[in-house]
Amino acid sequence: MRTDQEKADGQRILAGESEATCELGFRGADFAPQEYGIAFQPQAMILIGRDWIDTEANRRAQGRDIGSLTLQSFRQRIGYWKTVGYPERSVGEMELPGVYDDHGTCCAAYDFLERFCGVRWYGPREVNIVRPSRKTLTIRGKDVRRSPALKHRNALSMASWPFMQKQWDIPSAPELYLYWRRLRLGGEPWTANHTIFPQTVKTVFNDPEYQAQGPGRSSQICYSHPELVERLVREARDFFGGKPLPEGLKAIGDCFAIVPDDNAHWCACDRYQALRAQGKDADTG
């Protein structure tokens, strides 16, 4: 593996934008978000896509996600060589491409290994990986230029409950983080989970006007109340206008979540009950 600073002769695989790819007319910025390419040229093979640029401004764009995780918290650091079984090559920790950042080159590399080299990742551990052994690498195929059809590929949930942690043996955290990239999880940031729950009912949605009526209904509000609707619209507008999000609400990128608490203590008022009656299979609990 070489950088622009080190000359390399012979057949090359160019990964990510470099002087060499620019000479051949390939620039990361020419790709749309999440788009990447695998290109075969006479002197080189190119793996490239749109990649996040590490600038102060980009580092500052924190976002907010499930469990108050930030974009930065999905740029995990791992000891790469140790994780893939070559501790003797270790050069310390490296930051993996952010799950929610553009990392087209990384996707191009994994797609290339899968599509043209027969590599398969059935799980995060060494035992789950199929890696055909060859003396030489001969690649035939057509150029690829694509982006995933699904723009949201997040099943990651919160740090205390990481996706696939307990499946296929017990992987280490670095193995798991690497596996998420190999599966190409991530994409456009989105978020969900409760946003109307005891905490926010106390601090944000505390207008007595739209609290749920009836006994034991303190963690719900009246979802049919026009003032509540207005309040939610105002919060969403504020967020998209760049204002900080009140604690307990969840929003990121172009996504603003509205999710009630986990119980069926719905408002007992006539207007809400009439609305509910329209759902003929509604649970009456």
Ligand SMILES: [Zn+2]
């Ligand atoms: Zn009501």
